[in-house]
Amino acid sequence: MSAAIHTSEAVPLTLKRIAYSLYSLLFLCVNMFLWILPATFFYFHIGRTTEKKRLRLHRFICWASDFVIHRVPGTTFTCYNPSGETFEKPALILSNHQSHLDLMCLLRLTPKLVVLTNDWVHRNPIYGLLIRYAEFYTVSDGLETNLDRLADLVRRGYSIVVFPEGTRSPDCRIQRFHRGAFYLAEKLQLDLLPIFLHGIGHVLPKNDFMLREGAMYTEIGCRIPYNDLRYGEDFKARTSNLRKYYIRHYAEICSEREGADYYAWYVRQKYRAQGRKIGQACRRTLQQHANFRTLIDEAPDARCIRIDHCSTGEFALLYALVRPQTEVYALESDPKRLAIARQACSLPDNLHLSADESGIPVPDIHYRLDDKGCPTILSDHHVNFPAV
Secondary structure (H helix, E strand, C coil), X not given: CCHHHHCCCCCCCCHHHHHHHHHHHHXXXXXXXXXXXXXXXXXXXXXXXXXXXXXXXXXXXXXXXHHHHCCCCCEEEEEECCCCCCCCCCEEEEXXXXXXXXXXXXXXXXXXXXXXXXXXXXXXXCCHXXXXXXXXXXXXXXXXXXXXXXXXXXXXXXXXXXXXXXXXXXXXXXXXXXXXXXXHHHHHCCEEEEXXXXXXXXXXXXXXXXXXXXXXXXXXXXXXXXXXXXXXXXXXXXXXXXXXXXXXXXXXXXXXXXXXXXXXXHXXXXXXXXXXXXXXXXXXXXXXXXXXXXXXXXXXXXXXXXXXXXXXXXXXXXXXXXXXXXXXXXXXXCHHHHHHHHHHCCCCCCEEEECCCCCCCCXXXXXXXXXXXXXXXXXXXXXXXXXX
């Protein structure tokens, strides 16, 4: 999907979004500065710093992360652990990187966790002190410098989290993997444990500073033993092959989770930006047709579709968002409706709006909207099309 959907201009700045974001920021800052940071400072400056002290801090971080991530306003959180991973044996945890909220999604998994971070995270005035006491190290220190430190943490039972992409993805797609994580796993003889994050970059994108409503999801993959050669015999081969695995499995997660209901909020926001009446009309249309979920979610794969009399474009926009691999050609002869559709449907690269049918290829599926905005199928070249 285009990175434009994740920019601050993609959705309007509403009072609800401002309230959610300010509440979350104030909740974090007030709690950190009033009691967590002072308590942490005195906790480690009174008496000796022992392993029990550090473990108590990690347990608090785990509890606090779980508490916060389940209470981000306007969102839901789900964690899926099909392999029953317990984190009892240390591993090098690999995770894709989408948002500032990623750390909380991971730190809630187990107290025995440390993260390799960027310098700005280490110096952050809100939580930098806390993570330094928790023995989070920076990647800028160099792999060789960190090797002995991390080896000591592994001996003490801690797993290490690394974001092999190095930075947050602007569009939630899997970026290029750096080799450092796989070099560490090879040197420390650690199992690799892939974790997949989805939806966190939609709730708080890299290029936006305000929260959005959405569903956050964490999936814990199957552990890969350090001597397993399926993904290559050295860290260089594993870097490439595991990135391919991430791309493939993340696409499966997107296909399963990013249905019509998932993008309905975004569609409503696009029409809401054009005024109250247009926003309310969009909301009614989606409610009356149950977000068109049957037609869109269960539609067979198609190279291109055609939608006649697309009206103001809600069905076309939702279809294009859910199925980015399909070219969507939407026709509307009414200039006022077409203008509304064009303003709302400006982002997806696979959505093409037109007043006439010139230049439109023969579609795999041909829809037509009736006067009430209900799509009917005029023709398709597929079998077993879902019943409407």
